[in-house]
Amino acid sequence: MMQTKKKVSVNDIIAMKGAEKISVLTAYDYSTSLICDRAGVDILLVGDSAGMVVLGYPSTVPVGMTEMTMFCSAVARGTKRAMIVGDMPFGSYQPNASVAVENAVQLIKAGCDAVKLEGGSEIIGTIKAIADAGIPVMGHIGLRPQTSSLWEGYKLQGRTRESAMKLVQDAKALEKAGVFSIVLEMVASEVADTITKRVSVPTIGIGSGRGCDGQVLVLHDMLGIYEDIRPKFVKRYAELSKSIFDAVASYTREIKTGRFPEESNAFHMGLEELDKFRKAKKK
DSSP: OOOOOSOOOHHHHHHTTTTSOEEEEEOOSHHHHHHHHHTTOSEEEEOTTHHHHTTOOSSSTTOOHHHHHHHHHHHHHTOSSSEEEEEOOTTSSSSOHHHHHHHHHHHHHTTOSEEEOOBSGGGHHHHHHHHHTTOOEEEEEESOTTTHHHHTOSOOBOOSHHHHHHHHHHHHHHHHHTOSEEEEESBOHHHHHHHHHHOSSOEEEESSOTTSSEEEEOHHHHTTOOOSOOOTTOOOSOOHHHHHHHHHHHHHHHHHHTOSSOGGGOOOOOHHHHHHHHHHHHO
């Protein structure tokens, strides 16, 4: 883990390839970003997964720029060191490159240091346009949550020779277009390893094996808060859902039984003012 307190830059992330593994977590609000930043996470990804774990949407598709701008601003207020990457939500970059640049600028103004787009060779022009505007871009291939449900569902990518070669080609195209890193989501480990060796920019894996240059997980998944989906690739570092449930249930019981608040939780008037108050009540 990098010990420096200076802001993590694009060049820092690129320099970590082959030298130091990159730690990435999602963040959606001020409080959790404050904790993750202090814990030494290199990149905080303000993912459109917030639509599911925070807003309760069935997928990431309904998330728009209004929500993403709000989430990014909150994370930026709690972050001093980590790089902040904002997800460009579905519909914010597909229309044309001009719209994409305009929306990318919004996320940068909201406090992000870079943006992330899902897609391969088909969005190279859009990536170049955003990069030409001076905005760092993180690529994302493999499983694409924004559109996978529309085609084949959430399945492992790179299972055949043809699909594996397409992923390698997409990664090379993204590298050439100017991305500073590439997320590989649910890509067969052998394919992810090959991509990692063939591109000069860092790869960030999620369900893509140990060979990637870094790893990313959804914070709510790894903390055991979000219970609706339990992906195989997630390691639970805590089971906070149960802890939070137990705490809330205990709080409710203590209110019902009159145990909370206790005397130690109360505030009192000074004796002189209390005496005046009592006399005033009698008049």
